Amino acid sequence: MTATVESGQAPGADRPRLSPSQRITLLTASLAAAGLALFFLVVRTLPDAPTAVVLPWVLWVVAFAVSEALVVHVQWQTEAHTFSVGDLVLGAGLILAAPQDLVIAQVVGAGATLLLYRKQRGLKLAFNIAQYALGGSIATAMFAFLSGPAVGAWDWLAALVAILTTTVVSDLCIFAVISLSEGRAHLQPLVEMLALSLPFTLGSAAVGLVLARSAASDPAALALLALPTFLIVAAYRAYTHAREQQENLRLLHEVTSLLHASGDTQEAIGDFLASVRSAFRAELAELVLLGPAGRDGATVSRSREGAEGVVMAPLDDPEDHHRLLRLATASGALTTRTSSGRGQQLDAYASGRGLKDAMAAALRTDDRVHGLLLVGGRLGDVTTFSSSDLALLDTFARHVATSLERGRLEENLRQVTDLKEQLRHQALHDPLTGLPNRTLFLDRARHAVDTAGRTRIHPAVLYIDLDGFKPVNDTFGHEAGDSLLRTVADRLRGCLRPADTAARLGGDEFAVLLNGPIDRFGIARVIDRIRTQLDVPVILGEGVVATVGASIGVALGDTETPDADTLVRQSDIAMYVAKRSAGTDFVVYEPGMGDTTVSRKDTTAELAAAIRNGELTTVYQPLINVSTGRPIGAEALVRWQHPVDGMRPPDQFIALAEESGLITEIGKLVLNDACRQAARWVSEAPAVNDLLVTVNLSARQVGDDEIVDQVREALEASGLEPFRLVLEITETVLMHDRDAAAATLWQLKGLGVRIAIDDFGTGYSSLAYLRRFPIDMLKVAREFVDGLGRDAHDDVITRAIVELASTLGLLTVAEGIETTQQQEHVSALGCDLAQGYLFSRPIDAEAVRALVGEQDWPQPKPALRAV
Incomplete structure (x- = not known):
């Protein structure tokens, strides 16, 4: 060849x-x-x-x-x-x-x-x-x-x-x-x-x-071979022509796709023209796009070999292009080498730009002309643009016109869709905070309750009413109030998981939907995060700083929850109970909270009668010395042995006790029993020098003027040495009334008892109160212990708490130890004490006495039967 x-x-x-x-x-x-x-x-x-x-x-x-x-x-x-x-x-x-x-x-x-x-x-x-x-x-x-x-x-x-x-x-x-x-x-x-x-x-x-x-x-055989020879040559030429057509179709798809492949319109047009020039092996490719009114707003885009590309520039020679446009519109595609006179205008255009030849085609759809596509300067001297090139250019032009028409339709559709989405968003969201409004919140709550009916994974609802918002609004104006609401909304979002929903229901009322699985402990962690955020002052302007609190009601979904509206109404009822109960972190809805005052009084009377009748008992969860593996005391916990329902856990009556004020009487009973039992343990195990007992104090107890006298009397009546009594309070208790809490704790410290911070790291966690309050012990929260060995953040936080306590000379207690791996981690970190189901569930005082009196106690000991 x-x-x-x-x-x-x-x-x-x-x-x-x-x-x-x-x-x-x-x-x-x-x-x-x-x-x-x-x-x-x-x-x-x-x-x-x-x-x-x-x-x-x-x-x-x-x-x-x-x-x-x-x-x-x-x-x-x-x-x-x-x-x-x-x-x-x-x-x-x-x-x-x-x-x-x-x-x-x-x-x-x-x-x-x-x-x-x-x-x-x-x-x-x-x-x-x-x-x-x-x-x-x-x-x-x-x-x-x-x-x-x-x-x-x-x-x-x-x-x-x-x-x-x-x-x-x-x-x-x-x-x-x-x-x-x-x-x-x-x-x-x-x-x-x-x-x-x-x-x-x-x-x-x-x-x-x-x-x-x-x-x-x-x-003579030459005559016979002439026909097959001609057919062979013709067949090969047809094959190459078919290959060329196939390649043209591929180029047509790739080149027209460039108009939609990029989100940048200018970049897309530049790539498109460069590809057109390459497809036709041409020196120049030009795209003229008409404005909405025809000539007005027309632009030209150009790609030429050896020159910088031009994209959507104002048309510099509109008359010239429009003459070509009229010719192309009337005659289809134009080429400079035709026998008719319709290419004369194109010949003049090509020669005026130093091109030896050119083609042009109008961008047409059924209802309008969008512009002109022009290709000029075929590379190579042998051939100019052929009829097949002209047909391909016309096909390119039609596809580009269709793409432009579709693009305009898509843009119109997108604008309509965006408008509909904006209207839908406005209908379902609070315009001030951007949070979902009541309508969207109820819709998501209904979906969660319906889903729980199939999966048995129930949600929970928090109803939050801000405390102290009205004075801010009245004193500093509505703009300051709006700024405060927006800040609260932003902080609320940051306290939740992606699957949860925070909403503004109106005024200063917010609601949170916690998708399951969620339990009371998990809810308490969320509420601690919310309160921690609310404790941070909000800057409302120059020299204007405000802090608000919140009354929080909680409703837990279960198999008895009929619908989402009921769940939200129950959380609302619990919120009002929390608002009337000063110092309460939150109130969980219990059956009867929404009943009449008489029913509420009857429930309170039942609890009061249980206290008088001795139905409330104290159980103990052993505390283990991590370094020796020996039990050195226990934490006192209260239980209600109901004569009809059986054993009731604290979360079924503590909220009622807080609301009614009976918590101070219950706390006194637990304190006296804990001191008495600890004194017995000491007398029967004198070798255990570091034996101790811990007792929780509620917010109401810390705020009670008689708490110091109650502790003194319990110590004197039992004969327990004061240093063996550890009083536990939460971080949020310290934050409600710092001055009053500090005064009370220093008085208690004067008796010789020790003070512990429960669930350290989940509340305010400020180093300032470690200096201001007389703290002796930090209890590492269960949520951090649970993640040890699995979550690098929990490892780092736990290590930091232990090292901080060591630096300040404080003891550390790791709560919720349930696996040997967790025990090994807290031991390696240097925790002093530990408690959890790995060692023992809550047991009665006699079982504790037997434990602390044992000479040899393996670690970890199998969990004892819970009481």
């Missing part, structure tokens, strides 16, 4: 000595010199083949000229390559023609076609003629060498090898031109070129050999 170069060289990198054009000139001269030397030194001396026939050499010239006109165009980057069926004539000539006549005929015939039919000039023409001279000389010389007397009937194989060698040399020459033009060499084009040319060379050369051998033996 013979290949020719059909385009000017691509821009190459600047070289210090020779430009790409000079290097190609040098290569052409080298090829010409090699071809001439091979012709005069070898080919002229070769004898004719035994099968050669006497034919005028002009016939061979005509045959090569015609074969060079039957071409297939293949494009690599900016280089166009044309493959002819000259191998068919060359194969026949090796058998039938004299060697020197064959080479001269190929050079003259192919050269004439390149000059007269393809309009090649200059370096391109010289290179292709030199390539023909060298290839023809190599083919004839190799055929003569391989088809000597020893070969005989195998001369056809020699001819095939010679022609294939010529094709390889031709492809290497073209590859050299590409590499010199681009300033770099990539083997992939050479591999693709050989993969395409060698099979076609083999086929066309074989046909030529069959023709030659038939002519040598039976000239």
Whole structure:
């Protein structure tokens, strides 16, 4: 197969000595010199083949000229390559023609076609003629060498090898031109070129050999072979045309997709035009887009080789473009090389911009014209834009117009959708805080309750009413009040999990939906986080700082919860109970809270009667010395042994006790029993020098004026040494009334007892109160212990608490130890004491006495039966 170069060289990198054009000139001269030397030194001396026939050499010239006109165009980057069926004539000539006549005929015939039919000039023409001279000389010389007397009937194989060698040399020459033009060499084009040319060379050369051998033996057979030969050539041309169409369809999809692939419109249009220029192998691609009113607002975008791209610039020559637009709209697509006069305007446009040719097509849809797509300056001198290029451009234009129309429809639809979403958001959210409003909150609560009916994973609702908001609003104005509400809303969001919902129900009332699974302990942790955030002062303006509290009611969903409205109403009832109970962290709704005052009084009376009748008992959970593994005391806990319901846990009556004030009487009973039992433990286990008992004090007890006297009397009545009594309070208790709490704790400290902070790290956790209050012990919260070994944050927090306590000379107690792994972690961290189900559940006082009296106590000891 013979290949020719059909385009000017691509821009190459600047070289210090020779430009790409000079290097190609040098290569052409080298090829010409090699071809001439091979012709005069070898080919002229070769004898004719035994099968050669006497034919005028002009016939061979005509045959090569015609074969060079039957071409297939293949494009690599900016280089166009044309493959002819000259191998068919060359194969026949090796058998039938004299060697020197064959080479001269190929050079003259192919050269004439390149000059007269393809309009090649200059370096391109010289290179292709030199390539023909060298290839023809190599083919004839190799055929003569391989088809000597020893070969005989195998001369056809020699001819095939010679022609294939010529094709390889031709492809290497073209590859050299590409590499010199681009300033770099990539083997992939050479591999693709050989993969395409060698099979076609083999086929066309074989046909030529069959023709030659038939002519040598039976000239009439040539007429029979003419038709299949023509069909083979036509079939290959059809195949390459089909490949070109398939490639065009792929390019059409990729290029038009660029208009939607990027969120940046300017970037998308720039990429689109660059791809259009590459698809048509053109120097220029231009897109004119009309404004809504036609000419007004029209823009032009342009991509040109070697120049910076222009995107959506104001149209600089609107009249010129609009004339083209009118022509393209009336006639379809335009090209400069048509026989009709409709391309004259486009010819003037192209020549005025230094383009040798151009095409243009209107961007049309059924109802309007959107603009114009123009391509100009086909790279390569051999061909201009063909009818298939024009059809492809028209298809491009229609697709682009459809994309633009669809884009406008999508934009309108997006605007409508965005508006609907804004209206929906406004209907379901509080405009001040951005939180969900009552409607959306109830909808999510209903969904959670309905889901719980199937999964048995029930939600909880917190109803929050701000304490102290009205004075802020009245004193500093509504703007300050609104700022306070927005700040509370933001802090509330930060206290919740992504699956939970915070809402503003109106005024200073908020609600929180905690999706399950959630228990009372988890709720308490959430509320501690909320109160911690509320304790941080809010800056409302210059010199204006406010702090608000909150009354919180809690409703826990269960199998008896009929619907979400009931759950929210129960949390509302619990909130009002909490508001009437000063110092209460929160109140959990219990059956009867929403009943009449008489029913409420009856429930309170039942609890009061239980206190008088001795139904409330004290149980103890052992405290373990981590370093020795021995029990050194216990924490006192209260239980209600109801005569009908059985054992009631604290969370079923403590809230009622707080609300009614009975908590102070219950606390006194627990305190007295704990001191009495601890004194017995000491008397029966005098070797346990560090034995102690811990008792929880509620907010009401800390605020009770009689608490100091109650502790003194309990110690004196039991004979317990004061340092063995540890009074536990929570961080939030310290924050309600700091001054009063500090005064009470210092008085208690004066009795000789010790003070512990329960659940340290989950509340305010300020180092200031560790200095201000007489603290002796920190209890690491259960939630941090639970994450030891699994959560790096819990490991770090626990370590920090232990190290802080060690630095301040405080004891540390790790709560909620349930696994051996947790025990090992708290031991490694240096905790002093531990308690949890791994060691023992809450047990009665006698069981504790037996434990502390044992001489050998393994660690950890199996959990004892709970009381």
